Amino acid sequence: MILLAFGSHYEKDNLAWEIAKSLTGVKVELCSRPEDIIDVDDDIYIIDVVKGLTSVRLLDLDDIKTKKSLTTHDFDVGFFLKLMEGIGKVRNIKIIGIPEKKDKKKIKAEVENLLKSCDI
Numbered sequence: 001m002i003l004l005a006f007g008s009h010y011e012k013d014n015l016a017w018e019i020a021k022s023l024t025g026v027k028v029e030l031c032s033r034p035e036d037i038i039d040v041d042d043d044i045y046i047i048d049v050v051k052g053l054t055s056v057r058l059l060d061l062d063d064i065k066t067k068k069s070l071t072t073h074d075f076d077v078g079f080f081l082k083l084m085e086g087i088g089k090v091r092n093i094k095i096i097g098i099p100e101k102k103d104k105k106k107i108k109a110e111v112e113n114l115l116k117s118c119d120i
Contacts, residue, residue, distance in 0.1 A: 002040055003028045003096075006048040006077050016047045016098060019108050026115065034080030043092040045118075047111065048077055050097035056110035058118070059095040094118070 005020030005028055007013050020028045029036070037044065050059070061081055081093065096114060098107050 001027070001043045001045060003045045003047055004031045004037065004040070005029070006031050006034075006046065008032050013049075015049050015100065015104070015107075018104065019098060019111055020047050022108055023112065023115075034077045037077075037080065037084070037093075045094045045096060045115075046077065047096040047098060049100045051100055053097050053099040054102070055099060056107060056114055057097045058114060059097045061093070061095075063095070063097075 003020055003023070003026050005016045007015065007017040007030070009032075017030050020026075020030065029040075031037075037046075050057075081095075096111060098111065
């Protein structure tokens with residue numbers, strides 16, 4: 001199992017990276033492009049910020065809302081996962097959604113509890 005953390009070096013988009021890097025006992029890969037998912041041959045857990053959440057939550061593909069994309073520059077993780085599902089390339093993927101506005105220590109504790117409850 002691998003935990004793919006999505007974000008960037010941009011301060012407002014690196015919360016998932018910060019949380020993932022602080023976890024112990026979990027293989028983590030920092031990702032900045034949705035297509036990083038393609039090369040993973042293991043069960044995948046994705047951690048990413050999800051607007052509107054007030055607590056950490058385990059999501060599946062049906063929970064993901066995508067925006068309309070006009071070019072490939074508009075692709076986000078949700079769009080890419082839906083695209084993979086549409087062409088039959090979805091593997092065992094779970095999404096750990098984290099809130100964008102909450103104390104980092106609380107988010108980390110919630111993520112650790114979720115990972116333990118999923119037996120990871």
